[in-house]
Amino acid sequence: xxxxENIIEVNHLGMKYHSLNGEITALQxxxxxxxxxxxxxxxxxxxxxxSTLLSMIAGLLPPTSGQILIEGIPVTGxxxxxxxxxxxxxxxxWRTILENILLGLEIRKTLSSKSRTYxxxxxxxxxxxxxxDKYPQQLSGGMRQRxxxxxxxxxxxxxxxxxxxxxxxxxxTRLVVSEDIYGIIKQENKTAILVxxxxxxxxxxxxxxxxxxxxxxxxxxxYEIQLTCEKRxxxxxxxxxxxxxxxxxxxKELDVHV
Amino acid sequence: MFSASSPKNVTEEVSxxxxxxxxxxxxxxxVILLTQGSIIVVFFILWxxxxxxxxxxxxxTSQPSRIYRTIMNLYQEGVLFAHIGITCLxxxxxxxxxxxxxxxxxxxxxxxxxxxxxxxxxLVVLNSLPKIALAPIFIVWIGAGPSSxxxxxxxxxxxxxxxxxxxxxxxxDPDKVKLVQTFGANRWQTxxxxxxxxxxxTIINALKINVGLSWVGVIVGEFLVSKAGxxxxxxxGGQVFQLDLVMASVLILAVAAAAMYKAVVYLExxxxxx
Numbered sequence: 403x404x405x406x407e408n409i410i411e412v413n414h415l416g417m418k419y420h421s422l423n424g425e426i427t428a429l430q431x432x433x434x435x436x437x438x439x440x441x442x443x444x445x446x447x448x449x450x451x452x453s454t455l456l457s458m459i460a461g462l463l464p465p466t467s468g469q470i471l472i473e474g475i476p477v478t479g480x481x482x483x484x485x486x487x488x489x490x491x492x493x494x495x496w497r498t499i500l501e502n503i504l505l506g507l508e509i510r511k512t513l514s515s516k517s518r519t520y521x522x523x524x525x526x527x528x529x530x531x532x533x534x535d536k537y538p539q540q541l542s543g544g545m546r547q548r549x550x551x552x553x554x555x556x557x558x559x560x561x562x563x564x565x566x567x568x569x570x571x572x573x574x575t576r577l578v579v580s581e582d583i584y585g586i587i588k589q590e591n592k593t594a595i596l597v598x599x600x601x602x603x604x605x606x607x608x609x610x611x612x613x614x615x616x617x618x619x620x621x622x623x624x625y626e627i628q629l630t631c632e633k634r635x636x637x638x639x640x641x642x643x644x645x646x647x648x649x650x651x652x653x654k655e656l657d658v659h660v
Numbered sequence: 661m662f663s664a665s666s667p668k669n670v671t672e673e674v675s676x677x678x679x680x681x682x683x684x685x686x687x688x689x690x691v692i693l694l695t696q697g698s699i700i701v702v703f704f705i706l707w708x709x710x711x712x713x714x715x716x717x718x719x720x721t722s723q724p725s726r727i728y729r730t731i732m733n734l735y736q737e738g739v740l741f742a743h744i745g746i747t748c749l750x751x752x753x754x755x756x757x758x759x760x761x762x763x764x765x766x767x768x769x770x771x772x773x774x775x776x777x778x779x780x781x782x783l784v785v786l787n788s789l790p791k792i793a794l795a796p797i798f799i800v801w802i803g804a805g806p807s808s809x810x811x812x813x814x815x816x817x818x819x820x821x822x823x824x825x826x827x828x829x830x831x832x833d834p835d836k837v838k839l840v841q842t843f844g845a846n847r848w849q850t851x852x853x854x855x856x857x858x859x860x861x862t863i864i865n866a867l868k869i870n871v872g873l874s875w876v877g878v879i880v881g882e883f884l885v886s887k888a889g890x891x892x893x894x895x896x897g898g899q900v901f902q903l904d905l906v907m908a909s910v911l912i913l914a915v916a917a918a919a920m921y922k923a924v925v926y927l928e929x930x931x932x933x934x
Contacts, residue, residue, distance in 0.1 A: 460842055479844070486842035488835055496857045496933070509843040509853065537933075557843065 408435040409561060409593050410459065415468035417454055427618035428454050432468070434612055434621060436593060443604035444597045446614030447656055452597040456563045459595065460486050472561070482510065485559030487567045491550035493538035499549050500525070500534035506557040521556040528552060528586060543571055544579045551583055555590060562587060564596040568603065580607060580636045601656070605648045606636040613655050623655055722907040730908040747878060747889040748916055750806055754813020755874035759867055761814070762821025769822070770829040770855065771847065783823060791815045792880050804885035813877030817870040824869070828862025829855050864928045871920050
């Protein structure tokens with residue numbers, strides 16, 4: 403792992419929001435790097451600017467200060483190296499599953515018979531091929547989330563940004579879907595950053611957990627997650643002996659008050 | 661991990677309870693249809709009989725049989741479909757122009773927040789202004805003919821369409837917009853891929869309102885200027901005290917308006933498949 407280069411570098415990042423009532427500093431002095439193939443989770447109290455951080459990495463929001471490098475190049479707009487997954491699947495109800503999955507290719511004007519075949523191949527690999535002509539309404543929540551991931555993968559990003567990607571699902575579905583999505587991300591060898599407020603979810607999936615403080619958010623601590631378990635998946639991770647230790651440490655770090 | 665079960669979850673065999681349930685639903689539906697039909701039939705029979713017995717004055721109320729004769733006369737003179745045709749044409753043109761122009765203007769206002777803010781008070785004032793008050797202006801400017809009638813229909817439906825459709829555009833889930841922007845969508849792609857299709861249900865609703873409004877515009881326009889059309893027949897019948905002609909025209913109008921509304925509902929089924 404250590405030999406691999408940093409695919410993302412976040413340097414001294416800061417973000418201020420302006421409104422008529424004054425300005426709010428959402429994030430300040432954020433520094434971290436993500437290596438190729440790594441799975442990083444960002445946790446923090448709600449409203450601390452976790453999603454803002456992802457939006458900036460995705461190039462949707464220009465930072466007030468500092469910069470983000472992806473493969474050494476500063477981010478200035480939506481990057482083709484980055485795929486983004488939102489809290490809900492946002493499959494368009496007027497498009498079939500296949501048409502939904504081709505959305506990114508259409509927008510990037512990279513829809514060719516080759517990229518189309520690749521997308522269909524993804525559908526086949528991940529068990530949605532029989533549903534390509536169905537409308538999203540006809541799929542279960544888990545399958546929809548999986549379709550949303552395939553839509554993101556179809557544009558062949560190097561990096562996946564997951565913004566509370568499982569939060570809208572009920573608890574059981576969420577465990578199954580996170581297991582599923584984790585498996586796909588590992589199989590496709592992608593680098594991933596997951597933003598979540600769920601401490602257990604972050605430990606179960608991450609190689610490293612970045613803990614943010616309350617607003618104005620700074621990086622409070624970064625945990626290397628090393629779990630002793632056979633074949634690591636989000637569900638098996640939860641049985642590792644160290645899981646609870648990490649949980650307690652991060653819980654204390656977050657210092658949650660009602 | 662996910663059961664790839666058949667997306668249909670309707671079981672093949674139908675139980676006795678299910679059959680009984682379906683029969684009950686069907687019965688209820690038939691009773692409603694039957695009652696709806698009876699009301700109109702009874703209404704016309706009563707009208708006919710009461711007028712025939714002299715209980716109501718057929719000179720003032722007309723009578724179904726006289727309405728029928730009036731329509732047949734119009735038909736034999738060969739002017740029935742000319743009148744219906746001109747009115748429907750004016751309505752459809754006013755309606756289409758109102759919807760298309762309204763949607764285009766709503767698009768421009770969605771595109772530019774500046775324009776939307778600037779024009780907001782003007783839209784509010786124009787919306788509350790009774791557009792019929794503009795009719796004399798149109799007649800002077802455009803002339804007493806079908807063109808001013810179409811413009812009248814357009815004027816009545818345009819502002820409502822702009823406001824309805826713009827609200828639909830603005831109400832689109834911002835996360836759907838964010839999704840296409842993560843793929844690098846520009847403003848035009850955002851509009852075409854997300855905003856417009858998301859707003860189809862809103863646009864269809866605007867269409868439904870517009871059908872009614874266009875009829876109002878056209879009939880008012882015909883009252884004022886025309887020499888042909890259903891509105892003209894109504895006004896003419898009223899002026900010469902021929903209630904048969906007035907009632908016949910109103911009846912035709914009701915049928916034509918209903919047919920056009922049905923056409924929009926059909927269009928909705930065609931456009932909104934999901």
